[in-house]
Every structure is written in C-alpha cells, then in structure tokens.
Amino acid sequence: MCESNNSVEAAMHVAPLELSDNRRQQQIEAALCELQFTMETVKKIGRVFESELEKGIHEEPSSLQMENTYIPELPDGTEKGKFLALDLGGTNFRVILLELDDGKVTDEKVKHYHLDDELKVGCGDRLFGFLAECISDFVKEQNLTGARLPLGFTFSFPMIQKALDVGILVTWTKTFNCPSVVGKDAVQMLKDAIHRRGDTHVEVLAVLNDTTGTLVQGAVLDNRTAIGLILGTGSNACYLERADRVQHWEGQRHGEKQVIIDIEWGAFGDNGVLDFIKTDYDREVDKNSLLATSFTFEKYISGKYLGEIVRVILVRLTANGLLFDGIASKKLLSQNSFPTSYVSQIEQDTVDGGNKNTEDILDKFNLQYTTEDIAVVKYVCEVVSNRSALLVSICLSRLLIRMDRPDTTIAVDGSLFKHHPRLKTWMNKYIQLLAPGKKFRLLLAEDGSGKGAGIVAAIALRLKERFQET
Ligand code: BGC
Numbered sequence: 325m326c327e328s329n330n331s332v333e334a335a336m337h338v339a340p341l342e343l344s345d346n347r348r349q350q351q352i353e354a355a356l357c358e359l360q361f362t363m364e365t366v367k368k369i370g371r372v373f374e375s376e377l378e379k380g381i382h383e384e385p386s387s388l389q390m391e392n393t394y395i396p397e398l399p400d401g402t403e404k405g406k407f408l409a410l411d412l413g414g415t416n417f418r419v420i421l422l423e424l425d426d427g428k429v430t431d432e433k434v435k436h437y438h439l440d441d442e443l444k445v446g447c448g449d450r451l452f453g454f455l456a457e458c459i460s461d462f463v464k465e466q467n468l469t470g471a472r473l474p475l476g477f478t479f480s481f482p483m484i485q486k487a488l489d490v491g492i493l494v495t496w497t498k499t500f501n502c503p504s505v506v507g508k509d510a511v512q513m514l515k516d517a518i519h520r521r522g523d524t525h526v527e528v529l530a531v532l533n534d535t536t537g538t539l540v541q542g543a544v545l546d547n548r549t550a551i552g553l554i555l556g557t558g559s560n561a562c563y564l565e566r567a568d569r570v571q572h573w574e575g576q577r578h579g580e581k582q583v584i585i586d587i588e589w590g591a592f593g594d595n596g597v598l599d600f601i602k603t604d605y606d607r608e609v610d611k612n613s614l615l616a617t618s619f620t621f622e623k624y625i626s627g628k629y630l631g632e633i634v635r636v637i638l639v640r641l642t643a644n645g646l647l648f649d650g651i652a653s654k655k656l657l658s659q660n661s662f663p664t665s666y667v668s669q670i671e672q673d674t675v676d677g678g679n680k681n682t683e684d685i686l687d688k689f690n691l692q693y694t695t696e697d698i699a700v701v702k703y704v705c706e707v708v709s710n711r712s713a714l715l716v717s718i719c720l721s722r723l724l725i726r727m728d729r730p731d732t733t734i735a736v737d738g739s740l741f742k743h744h745p746r747l748k749t750w751m752n753k754y755i756q757l758l759a760p761g762k763k764f765r766l767l768l769a770e771d772g773s774g775k776g777a778g779i780v781a782a783i784a785l786r787l788k789e790r791f792q793e794t
Contacts, residue, residue: 328362328363330362330363332363332757333361333362333363333366335753335757336360336361336366336710336714336754336757337360337710338360338703338706338707338710339706340353341353341699341700341703342699343696343699343700344696345696348646351644351646352641352646352647352700352703355637355640355641355644355646356637356703356704356707358601358603359603359605359707359708359711360707360710360711361601361711361714365600365601366714366718366758368600369598369601369715369718370718370719370721370722370758372597372598373388373589373592373718373719373722374722374726375597376388376592376597377390377587377722377726380587381565381569381570381571381585382571383571383572385595386595387591387592387593387594387595387597387620388587388588388589388591388592389482389484389494389586389587389588389591390572390585390586390587390588391482391483391484391485391533391572391585391586391587391588392485392570392572392573392583392585393485393488393532393533393536393562393583393584393585393586394485394487394488394583395488395530395532395536395540395583395584395780395783396567396578396580396581396582396583396584396787397580397582397783397787398539398540398543398547398549398783399427399540399543399544399779399782399783400427401426401427402426402427402786403424403426403427403779403782403783403786404424404425404426404782405423405424405474405782406421406422406423406424406468406471406473407421407422407424407473407474407475407476407778407779407781407782408420408421408422408459408462408463408473408474408475408476408526408778408781409421409422409475409476409477409478409774409775409776409777409778409781410455410459410475410476410477410478410479410514410777411478411480411534411773411774411777412455412477412478412479412480413478413479413480413481413498413500413534413558413773414480414534414556414557414773416436416437416438416439417436417437417438417439417455417458418434418435418436418437418774419434419435419437419458419459419462420432420433420434420435420774420775420777420778421433421434421462421466421468422774422775422778422779424778424779424782427544427779428544429544429775429778429779432774432775433466434774435458435461435462435465437454437458439454441499444499444500444501444502445500445501445502446502447502447504448502448503448504448505448508448513449504449513449517451502451505452505452510452513452514452516452517453517453520455514455517456514456517456518456520456521457521459475459518459524459526460521460523460524463524463526469523469524470525471525472525472527473524473525473526473527474527474529474781474782474784474785475526475527475528475529475781476529476530476531476532476537476776476777476778476779476780476781476784477491477510477511477514477528477530477531477532477777478531478532478533478534478537478773478774478776478777479491479493479510479531479532479533480533480534480535480554480558480560480773481493481494481495481496481497481498481500481510481533482494482495482497482588482590482591483510483531483533485531485586486574486575487574487575488529488530488531488784488787489511489528489529489530489531489784490509490511490512490531491509491510491511491531492507492508492509492510493505493506493507493508493510494506495615495618496615497558497590497615497618497619497622498557498558498628499557499614499628501614501615510531511528511531514528515528529781529784529785529788530777530780530781530783530784532776532777532780533560533562533586534554534560534737534772534773534776535552535553535554535560535561535562535586535587535772536552536562536584536586536772536776536780537552537772537773537774537775537776537777537779537780538552538553538554538735538736538737538769538772538773538776539551539552539562539563539564539584539735539769539772539776540552540584540772540776540779540780540783541735541737541769541770541771541772541775541776541779542733542734542735542767542769542772543735544775544779545735545767545769546733546735546767548729548731548732548733549732549733549734549735549767549769550563550564550727550729550732550733550734551563551564551720551723551724551727551732551733551734551735552584552734552735552736552769552772553716553720553734553735553736553737553738553741554736554737554738555625555626555627555716555736555737555738555740555741555747556626556627556737556738556739556740556741557626557627557628557738557739557740558590558619558622558626558627558628559589559590559621559622559625559626559716559738559740560586560587560588560589560590560622561587561589561719561720561723562584562585562586562587563584563585563587563723563727564582564583564584564585564727565582565583565584565585565727566581566582567580567581567582567583570583570585578791589621589622589719590619590621590622590626591618591619591620591621591622592620592621592719593620593621594617594618594619594620598620598621601624602620604640605633605636605637605640606623606624606633608636609623609629609632609633609636610623612632612659613629621715624711624712624715625711625712625715625716626712626740627664627738627739627740628664629664630664630667630708630709630712630740631660631662631663631664631665631666631667632659632660632662633708634662634666634667634704634705634708635656635659635660635661635662637704637708638652638656638662638701638704639652639656639657641700641704642656646700647697647700647701648691648692648693648697649692651691651692652691653689653690653691654690655688655689655690656689656691661689664740665743666685667705667708667709667744668740668743668744668745669681669682669684669685670682670685670701670702670705671702671705671706671709671744671745671746672745673702674702674705674706675745675746679695679698682698682701682702683698686698686701709744709746709747709750710750712740712747713746713747713750713751713754714750714754716747716751717750717751717754717755717758718754718758720734720751720755720759720764721754721755721758721759721762722758722759724755724759724762724764725759725762730763731763731764732762732763732764733764733765733767734764734765734766734767735767735768735769735772736748736766736767736768736769737768737769737770737771737772737773741768742768742770748766751766752766
C-alpha cells in the first residue's frame, strides 16, 4: 500500500516491516501509511510552507508569524565584558553569567532553578516574581550585587517584538500556561519584578527566542551560520532575511541589510493549511494536549509529542488485535506515559540491530510481547521519527533555496536532535535530496539559549551605543 515507484520518494520511506504473518504486516503498514509521504505530498508541504512564509513576512494572515527580532548583525568578535542571560522555556530555568572577550565566551557560571508546575501554569506575576528572585539569588552568589549588568532574556515562546527589548507574548506553548501573561510584554513584566525587589542593578537589554540564541551562538562557532533550529521539547527555526523583504519594522531603520526572523514554525498549519497530512493519531494527541488546536507542526515533530504519537499508535494497533495479542496494559493506556526518550532508545536498537532497550521499555509497561511485537514497536518509532525528520527537512530545504547563499551552516540545538540516534543522518539526506546543489551543514550549537542570550545582550549594547551616537 505504501509502495513507491519514485526513487526519491522511496529514499524518504523507512524499510518495510517484515513479519511472518503477511496479513498482519499489511494491516500494520496500512495503519501507518499516511505517516509516510508521497513525493507529491512532500512537494505540497514545501509549497505551503513557502506560501505561508511569504504571507507572514508581508503581514498577511498566515500561520507563520515571521517575527522580526531586530537583531541585524551577528557577533563581530568585539564583544567583551560580563553579561547575564536568563533562559526560560526549555526543561529548566537557568541564570547564567558570561564573560566575553573577543566575541568568545571565556567564562561561564550557570545555576539551574526548579520551576514548580504551579509556577508554570499559574499567575504571571508569581512566575516573574520568581524569576527576579532567582536573578537576585544568583547575583548575590556571584558577588555582583552592586554591578550594572546587561541581561539577555531568552524567552522561548511566540512573541510580537516591537523592538529588541519588547516581546509581547502571543501564546504559551510546551508545558507553560499562565493566561494572565498573554498579550503582555515579558520584558516589562521582568523589569517590574526586578524593580519591585530593588536589590540588583540588572538592565534587560534584549529578549530573544532560543532559535535566535542558537543562530548567534552558531555564528561564533562558524561564520557561515545563517539558520538557527531547535528540535527539543518544542521546535522552531529562525534565519537571516534580507532587511528590505521585512515589512514589520517598528521604530527607525538604520540602514540594516539583514535581520534575524523568528519563523515560529511550531504554529505552522494552525489555520488548517497542513490538514492534508493530519492523521487520526495526530488528532488524538492534539485533543489531549495542554493547548489543543494550536501548534500543529510542533505536534508532528517535537520531543514533547513524538512519544505520545507512538503511544497512541501502539494503543490503536493493540485495540485492533495487531499487537501484544490485543492486550494493552494500564500504563500503555495512560496519556503521556511514553516519553520521547523511549523513542530515541528504541531507535538506538534499530541502529545497533539489537532489542535490549525495546525489551526494557516494554517491560516497564508490563506488556506481554513476542519478537514480532518488538519489530512492530521498532517500526512505529521509526516511522514517527522519520516523519519528523522529513517535515523539518522540507522546511529547511525551502529556507536554503530562498536564502540562496553559497554555503550555509544550520546551527541546531535541542534534546531531540541531541539524543535521537539518526535524525541528523536523515535530515542530511533529505535536505540534499530536496535542495539539490545547496551547500549546507548541520552544526550542533549547544546552549544557544544561554550563551546566545549573553552575546545578543552584547550586540544590543553595541547597537544602543551606536544609535545613541548617531
Ligand atoms: C516556541 C518557540 C521556541 C520553540 C523551541 C516553541 O514552542 O513557540 O518560540 O523557539 O518552542 O523551544
């Protein structure tokens, strides 16, 4: 049913399942067929992405926000001094002190703070009050209480930016949901909370997204970097766009040639333009998610959801008598019981040709399984992971074609990219197929949301001084 006559298309599909029972095999493959795209679908996704991108940048209705970050330049090697960075939006909340010299991080102090769920889904003032409390604790610990410290704030959620230091929250995503912050400027809320305490001299100079931090950090490592990508709990990308193509620009322009655009591709398809790839499994994952009917694309590709998609498929196959002799366990039936780290571990088995990780995981679920059940579980993880890699690659290849640079480094960070054993290999292969002739590489730029934020604060300081002079 999923067979392909087109060689490029076949190269984007996973190896067929091989079971002794032909009928069972065909039924399972048919149940997963929609997750493997035809060439026509791949092209259509690319076209829709490009059209949404164009609309977004021209401020027409689009599911791609295409937000101007107001960062018009990358590190130039002159960044120097002590900078603070805050990182909110990933797994942990962190406060970071960076010492920069010649544009490079020469020293770094990091402290992780635990954010209780109550803070993540409660009242906004409490959340920002806690952030200010952590800043104060950290600054004291570093004996910097009296020092004036420029700060870059990585706030990895969709924002409307009116300037480099203004970020109005559009919606929460991932594991956060403090409704009172939506529509407010996260920088102002942070400044107010710092001011209320009055015990530090921190100056919030820039707010940025983790993709932006990753691009900037990537540029320190490799000056061909022009795209930043996060494949972690959430997913998003940003890229260097020609300034003359960017319509939304509040405040004065200063002859900028380029600017980083935060695509916010997690929301790609929220207006229905991607419904042609939505499966019943996706619908179920969405229905049970914290923020239903939003972040369509993120739900197809990111670490917060891949495990849940796999679980929903396994439950369905079991209910149809195609797996575990038709008997699911209580744990398998519990929402979100299958983290994406399991998908990566099972994929590792496929890469190594073993079954150990898969068996250990199925044991944790108290499931009775045969060797062929293991093969099916591995197949499901492979198909779901492969779809994620292909979707990301379709969008990246469109970006490469649009940017039309001689050579582009794509800086990547995020737990899914780092821990999944073959997303990177697939992405390299698919991008080459979909953007033939475009020279690129995927570069792991770790901790862009920390280091990148400090560097962006330094760039912000440089721009502020320059524009004050003119
Ligand atoms: C957010 C983005 C962020 C991405 C990766 C998404 O849910 O909307 O702003 O870049 O997650 O953390």
